[in-house]
Amino acid sequence: MRVTDALDHYIAEHADRWTAELRDLCSIPSEATEPAALRQAADWCEQRLRAAGCATRQLAEEGIPPLVVGEAGSGPRTLIGVQHYDVQPAVPLELWTTPPYDPAVRDGALYARGADDNKGHLLLRIQAVEAHRAVFGELPVRVRFLIEGEEESGSASLERLLATDPSLTDGDGALKEGGSVDSTGRPQLLLGGKGIFYVELRVRTLTRDAHSGSATFLPNAAWRLVDALTTLMDRSGRVRIEGFYDDVRPPDDALRAHVGSLRFDGDEVRRIYGLRGFAFGRGDADVRLASQFEPTCNIAGIVSGFTGEGTKTVIPAEASCKIDFRLVPDQEPRRIAELLRAHLDRHGFADVEAVYKEGTRPYRGRWDDPLVRAAKACAEEAFGAPADLVPTSGGTSPMWVVCHRRSLANVTLGMGHPGAGAHAPNEHILLANYRKAVRATARLYSLYAA
Numbered sequence: 112m113r114v115t116d117a118l119d120h121y122i123a124e125h126a127d128r129w130t131a132e133l134r135d136l137c138s139i140p141s142e143a144t145e146p147a148a149l150r151q152a153a154d155w156c157e158q159r160l161r162a163a164g165c166a167t168r169q170l171a172e173e174g175i176p177p178l179v180v181g182e183a184g185s186g187p188r189t190l191i192g193v194q195h196y197d198v199q200p201a202v203p204l205e206l207w208t209t210p211p212y213d214p215a216v217r218d219g220a221l222y223a224r225g226a227d228d229n230k231g232h233l234l235l236r237i238q239a240v241e242a243h244r245a246v247f248g249e250l251p252v253r254v255r256f257l258i259e260g261e262e263e264s265g266s267a268s269l270e271r272l273l274a275t276d277p278s279l280t281d282g283d284g285a286l287k288e289g290g291s292v293d294s295t296g297r298p299q300l301l302l303g304g305k306g307i308f309y310v311e312l313r314v315r316t317l318t319r320d321a322h323s324g325s326a327t328f329l330p331n332a333a334w335r336l337v338d339a340l341t342t343l344m345d346r347s348g349r350v351r352i353e354g355f356y357d358d359v360r361p362p363d364d365a366l367r368a369h370v371g372s373l374r375f376d377g378d379e380v381r382r383i384y385g386l387r388g389f390a391f392g393r394g395d396a397d398v399r400l401a402s403q404f405e406p407t408c409n410i411a412g413i414v415s416g417f418t419g420e421g422t423k424t425v426i427p428a429e430a431s432c433k434i435d436f437r438l439v440p441d442q443e444p445r446r447i448a449e450l451l452r453a454h455l456d457r458h459g460f461a462d463v464e465a466v467y468k469e470g471t472r473p474y475r476g477r478w479d480d481p482l483v484r485a486a487k488a489c490a491e492e493a494f495g496a497p498a499d500l501v502p503t504s505g506g507t508s509p510m511w512v513v514c515h516r517r518s519l520a521n522v523t524l525g526m527g528h529p530g531a532g533a534h535a536p537n538e539h540i541l542l543a544n545y546r547k548a549v550r551a552t553a554r555l556y557s558l559y560a561a
Contacts, residue, residue, distance in 0.1 A: 117246050118242060118246045118247075118553060119550065121245055122546050123546075125242075126542075129234075129545075130216065130221065130542060132234060133214070133231060134216075134221065135155075136156075136225075136230050136233075136234055137212070137221075137225050138212050138213065139152045139155065139212070140198075140211075140224075141260065142197070142198060142199070142200050143261070143264045146176070149176040149197060149260045152197070153176060153179050153196060153258075156237075156258050159234070159237050160237055163238070164240065164241070165181035165254075165256065167179065167181045170275060170276070171272075172271075175261065175272075176259070176260025178260075178268075178272045179196070179256070179258040180255070180256065180279065181256040182253065182254065182255045182256070183240050183244075184240075184253050185249075186250070186252045186253055188252050188282075189253040189283050190282065190284055191255050191257060191282040191284070192257065192258075192285075192286045193257050193285055193288060193508065193510065193521075194229060194232065195229050195259050195260065195261075195263070196230065196233060196260055197259075197260045197263050198224050198225035198228070198229075199228070203536065206537070207222075207536045207537055208222070211223060211536075214226070216542070220539045220542065221539060221540055221542060221545075222537055222539040223538065226540045227289075227527045227532070227533045227540050228534065228538070229288045229289060231526070231540045232525045232526070232548075233258060236286065236552055237256070239550075239552035240254060240556070242549060242550075246553070247553075250556050251557060252560040254556060255279065255282065257273075257279060259509070262508065262509065264469060265307065265309065265468070269509050270509075270512045273513070280517065281517070283519070284481070284482030284519055284522070285476075285510060285514050285521035286482075286522065286555070287304070287508055287522065288508050289301070289504070289523050290525020290548065291523070291526070291528060291529075292528055293374065294376045294379040294528075296495075297494075297499055298490035298494050298496065298498040299499050300486055300500050300524065301502075302500060302501065303440075303476055303504070303510065304474060304475075304508045305439055305503060305507055306438035306442060306443075306444060306470070307437055307438060307471050307507040308438060308444040308448060308467075309411075309434070309467075309468040310434050310451065311465075311468055312339065312465055313429070313431045313464040314335050314339070314429070314431070314463045315428060315429050315462075316329075316330040316331065316429075317330070317332070321426040322424065322425070323424040323425055326426055332427045332428055335430065335462075335463070336413070336415065336431070339460045339463045340432065342454070342455075342458045343408055344408045346391070348390065348391040348393075348401075350408045352447075352451055352454040353457070354450045355447065358441050358446065359439055360439070362404050369478075369500070369502075370399060370403045370501075370502060373399060373499050373501065375396075377398065379529060380529070383530055403501070403502055405439065406436060406437055406442060407435075409435050409437070410434055411435050414432070415430035415431070440473050441473075442472075443472055444470025444471065448465070448470070451465055452465055471507050471509055471512075472515075473507075474514055475502055475503055476518075476519060476520040477518070478500050480520035481559065482521075482559055485555055485561075486498075486524050486551075486559075487500065492554065493547045493551035494544075504523075524548065524551055524552055524555060526540060526548035
């Protein structure tokens, strides 16, 4: 029997147990507002690492979720697995077909908050250690897991925790969270991610809400906020904050040509989201390039006045909104915060408060690297389709903190699909893809050592 056949046999034999483990992990409501659940998830991950043969420890400070560290294997290379056990809030609960923390399996898929982002990807990497040790023997590469509990809220404490032991970021490459296949089953290997600056804008125009009959002379907080927001971006999607693009690193010709050559199924995206067309009048080719190389200014939510059932005629005294700016190399969140404050002041909105919520720097690793080549080979072998190298994901992960000191390559190797619903109701994974990703990851632990 070929060793790869033995691996396939082991995965098939243990698939039901692994699915049960994922259901168990996904039943923990490890949202940022649930410190006890975060601690429970951290302990669960540490126990599972130990069961896979990893040496473990936790780095913790009072009031923050612990960083779980696990190590296995030895060899000339060290692969750092950057993962997280916290999840996005599951609200609105009424939009879930089954409860988000009561994982359900139906039609070959597992539905739960965190199934895709990121508990499924976290767990399959640990299960791949188990599979490798059972089939091939000890790992010929050192795998170091760094599993945090604040990724969905900006990884605010990760850099400080890592600073207590700088050797934790000594490695040769990083296996970042997540990973996916496209609508045709082609693996998508992401080599970096955008950064983020998350801010809340707040404005108050009155000491209390007032009768709307006084709208001829009383200032409305909602209108004031809308006026401020209209200064931030033009109709083509370009951010109007002075200096916003000054630090953007333009792609070289080779990188731009590579992204332009990548397949993009615009029809499938439009189908999933019920679109007639993309924002700003963009065509498919423009969307692909913009998604990789352009920063964003996105209104994530607005609250003001009366929003309940029925009618209530008021002039809102307060208004607020949450905005996320997705950043590209070499933008820096604190710098964008300063530019935003200066922009509001310059345009006459000194009364609009800007409250910094979180920030993470963008990171894009090398694409000509042994780790990327090994991951591509493993993905193609497991999924039976050519893999695409995608320089930047639209989302954010703390890869700059882990990788920038040694300029490490980083790559995803996973199983998400276009309709997985990460961050949305009915988040799910396809179990067939899950098993293929376990196979690919177990193989990576050998191939990266070669």
